[in-house]
Amino acid sequence: MDISEVARRSGVSASTLRFYEQKGLIASVGRRGLRRQFASGVLEQLALIALGRSAGLSLDEIARMFGADGEPRIDRQLLANKAEELDQAIRRLTAMRDGLRHAAACPAPSHMECPSFRRLLGLAAGGAMGGRDRKAPARKRRPAPKRP
The missing domain is CATH 1.10.1660.10 (Multidrug-efflux Transporter Regulator; Chain: A; Domain 2)
Structure with a gap:
């Protein structure tokens, strides 16, 4: 062909x-x-x-999943690892979807007063900050310089 x-x-x-x-x-x-x-x-x-x-x-x-003869030589561990990565992504996306649906219908007077919306913000912040765990210690801040 x-x-x-x-x-x-x-x-x-x-x-x-x-x-x-x-x-x-x-x-x-x-x-x-x-x-x-x-x-x-x-x-x-x-x-x-x-x-x-x-x-x-x-x-x-x-x-790496093809032999020299072009026949499949599939790495089962690689597939299992990729499946786990997909499971983690699905869990994150499901939580985000559910949070957005809740926020769209939330009866709280302000989204900032809604605990579910606050959790959604935490999820978003974790992703935006490189997945930093909310329980991880915060970076030490330098003290502001003293003014004369």
Whole structure:
């Protein structure tokens, strides 16, 4: 199958196919004129690459999941670790969604008086501050210089 056929059938651009080949994710089996030729199994490899990308794996992580023969050699621990990362993200996003829904319908006179909204602010601040735990000790502040 030539590169244009692979691009058409997979939905992956020819330039991306060349990039994947350069990264060692796929391999052409030869050339017909100037056009790269690929075995039909490349479509399955591209599907696995797409799955890995949608799960948040880097191209380097995906590349390690193919043997020299192009056959999958999937790292189960890597998948388990990625699944745990996704679980953590889902929990954070679920808490944020629930907090936003509560804030939208909150009967408190001011959102700042609502304990649920205050927790939502804490979640947002933790993410904006690099995930700093609210119980972590605060940084020491320098005393203000004394004025004469």
